[in-house]
Amino acid sequence: MEESPLGITTPLIRKDEKSEVQSSTVPSSSQDPYWEIREAEEEEEQEQENSPVEQVALTVPTTDDPSLPVLTFRMWVLGVVSCALLSFLNQFFWYRTEPLTITAISAQIAVVPLGQLMAAKLSKRVFFKGKPWEFTLNPGPFNVKEHVLITIFANSGAGTxxxxxxxxxxxxxxxxxxxxxxxxxxxxxxxxxxxxxxxxxxxxxxxPAAMWWPANLVQVSLFRALHEKEERPKGGVTRTQFFLIALACSFAYYVFPGYLFQMLTSFSWLCWIFPKSVLAQQLGSGLYGLGIAAFGFDWSTISSYLGSPLASPWFATANVAAGFIFVMYVLIPICYWLNVYKAKTFPIFSDDLFQSNGLKYNISSIIDSNFHLDIAAYLRAGPLYLSTFFAMTYGVGFAALTATIVHVLLFHGREIWEQSKSSFKERTMDIHTRLMSxxxxxxxxxxxxxxxxxxxxxxxxxxxxxxxxxxxxxxxxxxxxxxxxxxxxxxxxxxxxxxxxxxxxxxxxxxxxxxxxxxxxxxxxxxxxxxxxxxxxxxxxxxxxxxxxxIPPRTMFMAQVVGTFIAGFVYLGTAWWLMETxxxxxxxxxxxxxxxxxxxxxxxxxxxxxxxxxxxxxxxGTYGAVNWFFLGGAVAPLLVWLAQKAFPNQEWIRLINMPVLLGATGMMPPATAVNYSTWILMGFVSGFVVYRYRPDLWKRYNYVLSGALDAGLAFMGVLLYLGLGLEDISLDWWGNDLDGCPYATCPTARGVKVPDCPVIY
Structure with a gap:
């Protein structure tokens, strides 16, 4: 009997079986000739009935092994711990200047050696043998279905x-x-x-096969990679060995940007050259300015808001880069230096709310005792102003919303209509739906x-x-x-x-x-x-x-429900603890x-x-004209669509995705320029250079490296806080000045007086 693409022996189940997966063993082909005949028939059917979506057909295995135990002791322990740990770490890092979102991929990779260790060391003793509640702590080798459920638990704790x-x-x-x-x-x-x-x-x-959820194919590919039998390459290391080495390096390195030399978070060297220039610091600050030539040597800077650049295809990274350059280096400077909406009265890059004189707006002064707007107080205080950056990012957000709708209608409208009709009417059963039935x-x-x-x-x-x-x-x-x-x-x-x-x-x-x-x-x-x-x-x-x-649907449902409740309690408990302490x-x-x-x-x-x-x-309001961005966003995909029709041989036009391009800066604020510039650089190295010139290394180590960097940083970050942060032990020296650009937040309008800023006359 052949092995599945996951490297697991996979006898197929009979068509009339519609029960939950049981822990009983299905006879192998060596024990029952029926299975050899059925497997040959099923394999022939699978070749004919594979998913009509090419990407799915190439990625997702078309076999199932119903004998694999799913609700195991290992799954519960590793799943609950993964969910709780990721919930704690993600909320713990969420309040920080450079928050880190630890994805489920980290847990997906980290639990493999733990699951294999438990399979090797736990007792195989069967408890309550012969009883309806018979169980064992160790039902055999750590399998892919356990792994998927653990990842589902981790997904509950991975999102904020x-x-x-x-x-x-x-x-x-x-x-x-x-x-x-x-x-x-x-x-x-x-x-x-x-x-x-x-x-x-x-x-x-x-x-329906038409609803194929492309994002899932990344995790399916990773499951296959982690469960295929792997031999150590000559002169190299296995994925597991590489993960452990990278994790140790990430863990050890983060002590520098996390404690000893925090300026590595945003290395804004332009501010050092011009320490008294407001303009130079507006241009060079990675945290409070345009971030020209600013870089971060810290994985949390790179992955804080946009996720891991190692998981982004170069096509998407390039669109994000184009959108970032357009907003940060074209739109914002033009609006600022033309003094649109009194822009020079406020910082060029800020998410604060201001009065017309450039001072921060005292929001508490316009709230009455019933936690409601005090109209009279608001009229006395005057209208609220935003920085040019903040106002324009709202406008770009409006544009991205309409651009998404128009883009989908123009480029995917017919596809969505046809596949939606298929979903509602025929709901064609591909091999995966048939196996799950x-x-x-x-x-x-x-x-x-x-x-x-x-x-x-x-x-x-x-x-x-x-x-x-x-x-x-x-x-x-x-x-x-x-x-x-x-x-x-x-x-x-x-x-x-x-x-x-x-x-x-x-x-x-x-x-x-x-x-x-x-x-x-x-x-x-x-x-x-x-x-x-x-x-x-x-x-x-x-x-x-x-x-x-x-995965049996009821088992999947159970994991989602339990994981959601665990995540809710842990997130709130962690947040409440941090706010109180x-x-x-x-x-x-x-x-x-x-x-x-x-x-x-x-x-x-x-x-x-x-x-x-x-x-x-x-x-x-002051910013009524920003509503025109809605129209601009609707027109932008139309121009790309017309250009594609006019020049069908120009392949580069097909790569322009206006929703991604206009929505590139959707995380700004709170994301800053240095988050984007370093993310784009890493995405270029991984998605273009390594992927194109060393595809073997990319395929073998790319996602593993991403998970290891996340995990190592997370563990050291928590260790630093528990060991030093709780006791307020800090190092006071110039290397721990996060940005080193104190004038980046200053206005440039004449006569505006703001604390800690020079007045321009």
Missing amino acids: VYAIHVVTVVKVFYKKHITFFVSLIVIITTQVLGFGWAGIFRRYLVE RYKQVPEWWFWLILVINIGATIFACEYYIDQLQLPWWGVLLACLIAFIFTLPIGIITAITNQTPGLNVITEYIIGYIYPGYPVANMCFKVYGYISMTQAITFLQDFKLGHYMK IPDICESSSSIWTCPSDTVFYDASVIWGLLGPKRIFGNE
Whole structure:
């Protein structure tokens, strides 16, 4: 009997079997001649019935081994630990100036030697033999299905819990009361609400072959690489050996940018040459300026916001680079030096909110005792201003939203229409759907039950704790309606094109116009309307990963539910601990705990919630002209489409992707110039140079290196905090000045007086 592409003996199951995977052994072909005949028949069928999507056909194995144990002791231990550890580490690093998001790929790679060690050392004794609850700690070799479930657990802890922003902003920025219990309700309900939408649309977005979810193929490829038998190459090392070496190097190196020489985070040498020049520091600062010639020698700088550049194909990296250059080195400088919207009165690069005189806006002065906008106080304080950078990034965000819609319609419209019709009508069964049909499916009423209970609990919480959450019952229903309407079309777009349009601006706009003056209501509406849909897309993507790897659906569902609850508790517990123990968290610019993402979230709550879009981008606001970016974004893909039609032989035109290009700076703020420049450089080296000239090395070590760098940095970062940070042991020398550009945040308008800045006359 042949081995599967995963290097595992895979007897195929009979077509009439529709039970859950059991731990009993299926007879091998050497024991039962029937299996030899059936395997030959099945292999012939597989060649004819492979996925119609070429990328899937080349990547995903078309075999299944139902005898592989799935719910094992190893899976539970490694899965729960991976989920909890990634949840803790991601939230721990989220408040830092250079946050690090540790992806599930790190756990996916790290658990392999641990799983193999447990398989080698744990007792194989069978407990309660002959009983219905018979089990063993060691059912045999560590297998790929256990590995997939562990990764699903890790996925729950790898993504940020968006609702944490609400808690942080209320407690730290607004300094208002919100209890741990209410915070937990918001976090759990926003995370679990996505299960409802995922269950409703699962039959249209998971089962059909047309919905192929390109992002999953990276993990499928990695599973295959990790479970194929590997021999150490002559003069080289295995993937596991390479991972351990790279992890040790990353762990040891991070003591320099993390503690001893923090300037490695942003090496802005232009500021050293011109220590008294505001202009030079605006140009050269990697953290507070345009970042010209600034580089970071720190993996957290590189991967903080855009993820690992080693996982980005060069095509996408090039589009991000083009978008970054256009925004940072064309649009922002032109608007600033032409003094658009009084730009020179404020820093060139800042996510702060300002008064017309260049001083920071005192937001607390325009909030009344009921946590609502004080109109009279606002009129006395005057209109709110944004830096040119902040205003233009909102405009570029508007453009990216419409560009995504138009791009998908022009370049993928017919494909989406045809494949959507196939999903709704025929739902063609490819080999993967046929193999998965033998397992018990998750009943749809389970999802409906979760949805109804969750919406009911949310309405109760918002009404009962209206003083803390501000969102009325109708706001919850409207947010759910938006999520319900958009989950299917955005799910189709993501499943086919790997592009997920963001709804955060739309949700903020809607509730901002309907219910202005209530910042917490605006934030809650955004997380229920936008994040529940995003969570649904994440759950559906995980379902498709399990579909490709032949994980029993009920087992997959169980892992997702348990992982989501574990992640919610750990994220909130970690955030609450940090907020209670770190002095002046999010408020001191000299600390590493500056909470850049939460600062932007707070600013958005002021702009869209407290003041409302009418007073910023509407007829009562300063920035009404920024709305023209919506039109510009819609026209941009049309120009590319027309150019492609006019010059069909110019292949480079096909590589222009306007949603990616215009949305390149979507993470700015809180991301800074040095995050992008170093990410692009690393992406070029990995995705272009190594991939093109040493494809053998790229294929063998690229993703392994990415996971090792993440893991080594994370472990050292936590060790430094526990060993030195808790005791406030720091080194005070010029090498620990994060950027070394004190004048980068200064205005250049004449006569503007700002603390710690020279006045220009």
